Amino acid sequence: MLSVSPQERAARLEGLVSPDVVEDTDAVAHHYAHAAWSCLTEPGDGVAGALIAEMGVVDALETALGSGGRTTPALEAGRKRWQARVETIEDAFDRAKRAGARLIVPGSPEWPQRVDDLGVHAPRALWARGDLEALSRDRALALVGARAATGYGEHVTGELATHLARRGVTIVSGGAYGIDGMAHRGCLATGGTTVAALAGGVDRAYPAGHADLLGRIAQGPGVVIAEVPCGTPPTKWRFLQRNRLIAALSDATVVVEAGWRSGSLNTAGHASALGRPLGAVPGPVTSAASAGCHRLLREYDARCVTSADDACELLGTLGDERPTPTDRTDDRTRVLDALSARSPRSPDDLARRAGIAPDEVRGLLAMLELDGRVRRGSDGWRRVTSSS
Amino acid sequence: MLSVSPQERAARLEGLVSPDVVEDTDAVAHHYAHAAWSCLTEPGDGVAGALIAEMGVVDALETALGSGGRTTPALEAGRKRWQARVETIEDAFDRAKRAGARLIVPGSPEWPQRVDDLGVHAPRALWARGDLEALSRDRALALVGARAATGYGEHVTGELATHLARRGVTIVSGGAYGIDGMAHRGCLATGGTTVAALAGGVDRAYPAGHADLLGRIAQGPGVVIAEVPCGTPPTKWRFLQRNRLIAALSDATVVVEAGWRSGSLNTAGHASALGRPLGAVPGPVTSAASAGCHRLLREYDARCVTSADDACELLGTLGDERPTPTDRTDDRTRVLDALSARSPRSPDDLARRAGIAPDEVRGLLAMLELDGRVRRGSDGWRRVTSSS
Numbered sequence: 001m002l003s004v005s006p007q008e009r010a011a012r013l014e015g016l017v018s019p020d021v022v023e024d025t026d027a028v029a030h031h032y033a034h035a036a037w038s039c040l041t042e043p044g045d046g047v048a049g050a051l052i053a054e055m056g057v058v059d060a061l062e063t064a065l066g067s068g069g070r071t072t073p074a075l076e077a078g079r080k081r082w083q084a085r086v087e088t089i090e091d092a093f094d095r096a097k098r099a100g101a102r103l104i105v106p107g108s109p110e111w112p113q114r115v116d117d118l119g120v121h122a123p124r125a126l127w128a129r130g131d132l133e134a135l136s137r138d139r140a141l142a143l144v145g146a147r148a149a150t151g152y153g154e155h156v157t158g159e160l161a162t163h164l165a166r167r168g169v170t171i172v173s174g175g176a177y178g179i180d181g182m183a184h185r186g187c188l189a190t191g192g193t194t195v196a197a198l199a200g201g202v203d204r205a206y207p208a209g210h211a212d213l214l215g216r217i218a219q220g221p222g223v224v225i226a227e228v229p230c231g232t233p234p235t236k237w238r239f240l241q242r243n244r245l246i247a248a249l250s251d252a253t254v255v256v257e258a259g260w261r262s263g264s265l266n267t268a269g270h271a272s273a274l275g276r277p278l279g280a281v282p283g284p285v286t287s288a289a290s291a292g293c294h295r296l297l298r299e300y301d302a303r304c305v306t307s308a309d310d311a312c313e314l315l316g317t318l319g320d321e322r323p324t325p326t327d328r329t330d331d332r333t334r335v336l337d338a339l340s341a342r343s344p345r346s347p348d349d350l351a352r353r354a355g356i357a358p359d360e361v362r363g364l365l366a367m368l369e370l371d372g373r374v375r376r377g378s379d380g381w382r383r384v385t386s387s388s
Numbered sequence: 389m390l391s392v393s394p395q396e397r398a399a400r401l402e403g404l405v406s407p408d409v410v411e412d413t414d415a416v417a418h419h420y421a422h423a424a425w426s427c428l429t430e431p432g433d434g435v436a437g438a439l440i441a442e443m444g445v446v447d448a449l450e451t452a453l454g455s456g457g458r459t460t461p462a463l464e465a466g467r468k469r470w471q472a473r474v475e476t477i478e479d480a481f482d483r484a485k486r487a488g489a490r491l492i493v494p495g496s497p498e499w500p501q502r503v504d505d506l507g508v509h510a511p512r513a514l515w516a517r518g519d520l521e522a523l524s525r526d527r528a529l530a531l532v533g534a535r536a537a538t539g540y541g542e543h544v545t546g547e548l549a550t551h552l553a554r555r556g557v558t559i560v561s562g563g564a565y566g567i568d569g570m571a572h573r574g575c576l577a578t579g580g581t582t583v584a585a586l587a588g589g590v591d592r593a594y595p596a597g598h599a600d601l602l603g604r605i606a607q608g609p610g611v612v613i614a615e616v617p618c619g620t621p622p623t624k625w626r627f628l629q630r631n632r633l634i635a636a637l638s639d640a641t642v643v644v645e646a647g648w649r650s651g652s653l654n655t656a657g658h659a660s661a662l663g664r665p666l667g668a669v670p671g672p673v674t675s676a677a678s679a680g681c682h683r684l685l686r687e688y689d690a691r692c693v694t695s696a697d698d699a700c701e702l703l704g705t706l707g708d709e710r711p712t713p714t715d716r717t718d719d720r721t722r723v724l725d726a727l728s729a730r731s732p733r734s735p736d737d738l739a740r741r742a743g744i745a746p747d748e749v750r751g752l753l754a755m756l757e758l759d760g761r762v763r764r765g766s767d768g769w770r771r772v773t774s775s776s
Contacts, residue, residue, distance in 0.1 A: 156673055282670030282682060285544060285694040294670060297685065297692035304685035304692075306673040 145179025165192025533567025553580025
């Protein structure tokens with residue numbers, strides 16, 4: 001167990017949360033536990049999410065750091081990986097204070113409720129530099145794309161970001177070189193609100209060449225956020241999970257320019273999985289840099305976005321008959337269940353096994369492929385295991 | 389009424405239809421009536437279409453040119469406009485003969501049954517120069533777009549037409565400058581079959597600058613057609629109706645490059661109305677020349693087409709498994725015969741030896757290269773022997 005007294009916990013939180021939190025014992029326990037969980041877990045740890053959903057965040061933390069009791073193999077495996085990181089918690093608070101970061105947890109007034117659609121995979125906490133209110137504004141649009149952008153892609157991104165910002169749309173992106181950077185810059189240029197979601201801690205600029213840009217965003221009215229604590233370096237996994245966070249923070253996602261295998265297609269896949277509108281900006285069919293966008297138009301039913309008007313339309317379709325995330329998730333799970341990691345299976349076979357219409361199965365497979373959960377072979381589909 | 393005897397009608401048809409038609413009194417009446425109707429009506433005259441559907445084409449013509457009987461306001465109005473054109477019929481036959489055109493009517497073996505989906509708005513007859521069989525081949529794709537095309541649009545059109553023609557797809561277009569012209573040329577360059585549907589009579593090249601191109605198409609294996617008789621100038625209305633004909637002659641329609649108000653969107657609209665698959669090639673969103681294509685993607689649910697593969701998908705199957713037409717094979721054989729395994733030869737040299745146009749030789753060489761039968765060197769082309 002953590003040998004940190006309630007008084008010590010309050011002291012750790014000081015400066016990171018609003019003063020009234022520090023004076024409320026329950027609020028201190030709640031905030032501290034969320035922050036601790038964000039240190040103990042990798043983003044998207046569904047076992048932790050399920051445990052917290054079941055027990056509440058404070059009791060779940062005690063269970064995670066204890067031993068024995070009513071346990072399961074998943075909980076035991078979780079305990080091993082979580083307890084290995086107990087030492088990192090104190091350091092995270094120190095670093096956050098030095099970086100001038102703030103802590104937001106589920107239930108805080110600043111918490112962006114959009115991310116709750118991620119269910120057990122939602123972030124445990126968000127560490128933020130800048131204007132926290134930027135996270136909960138109406139009409140947030142993710143504008144993402146490849147790092148290796150062309151002049152065309154950067155031009156279009158700048159135009160879109162500028163015009164959308166003028167209409168009060170918050171631009172969410174990943175702070176990377178190329179399209180992301182132009183999205184933030186175009187927004188800043190008109191004094192708009194922009195959110196940069198990082199794969200590593202907010203105390204370290206990644207990429208280093210964007211230290212200035214991220215600093216300007218944090219000066220407001222924008223915000224730089226991460227679900228991993230300060231001091232955490234970005235990794236491949238954290239980039240992929242950061243993409244899910246960008247999609248979840250936004251009412252709609254537009255991919256401006258992306259090659260056939262760009263990571264921004266992963267963001268698009270998350271937006272689809274969340275039932276959020278997805279758009280793609282076309283480009284010359286002779287440009288490999290737009291091949292991913294055309295793929296989204298062809299295979300993922302993305303809307304063709306050519307202007308800020310078109311992008312706004314995506315925000316307008318909110319609340320139309322979009323599928324609830326739960327339904328989708330359940331159907332995806334059923335398809336995953338029907339798949340084998342070893343024997344390739346046809347969509348028709350999977351449709352029979354899952355009890356879902358073949359057409360629907362094909363759509364779900366496409367989304368799962370985008371998420372890297374399944375793999376298409378010449379002989380059929382397989383589930384991707386964590387080891388493969 | 390028409391004061392033309394059955395013998396005179398047969399004489400008019402001579403040279404325009406197959407000899408056995410001329411010897412059959414009923415067939416003469418049927419063909420003559422259809423030809424007459426194509427002179428009396430503007431394309432798409434639904435009143436005429438309904439009358440013909442009800443009475444048969446011969447009796448409908450008598451009713452149209454007579455008076456009294458059981459009549460309606462629509463029939464009376466029709467009679468007025470049809471009877472005003474009776475004098476044009478004889479002229480149409482003369483001009484068609486001078487132009488070397490042929491007459492095809494519903495029920496003829498060469499009649500393209502696809503156009504019957506237009507119902508009462510179907511053409512009454514088709515006047516054609518070239519290979520009539522080109523009209524009824526499997527897998528016809530309309531490749532259309534703006535006259536004011538950009539280098540990008542022309543490049544993509546040429547690529548699509550070339551690759552589709554190599555797979556045995558018939559390319560249908562409107563013979564205009566810009567995208568249409570490139571579609572025909574790309575197809576011709578590989579010896580493919582192309583259909584040019586004109587808004588005016590096939591005896592007059594429109595646009596005049598495409599007289600050569602239309603002449604080459606008519607030399608076969610392609611065909612130049614119109615539903616209006618020879619001598620008819622194109623008008624705005626006839627262009628719009630010609631667009632419906634392009635859509636109706638094709639299993640699917642792809643718009644390659646088109647501005648916001650391009651006439652090719654009208655072709656696309658007809659394809660949709662006929663329930664035929666519709667595709668659009670995206671381009672830079674900064675290019676007004678692609679705005680119409682993006683509109684089709686956004687508003688008309690067109691499929692995003694980026695390659696010949698994508699276009700073939702609209703037709704239902706990929707062209708790979710399709711056997712090469714026999715006439716093609718003969719030309720290929722002639723080129724192979726003209727090649728040497730040892731001495732490299734230029735396309736012009738081969739054209740002379742094989743007695744085939746240089747452009748066609750280049751197309752055939754490209755196909756043979758694809759099959760691994762010939763090899764291109766810096767100094768010319770050689771035949772690949774089984775030992776090489």
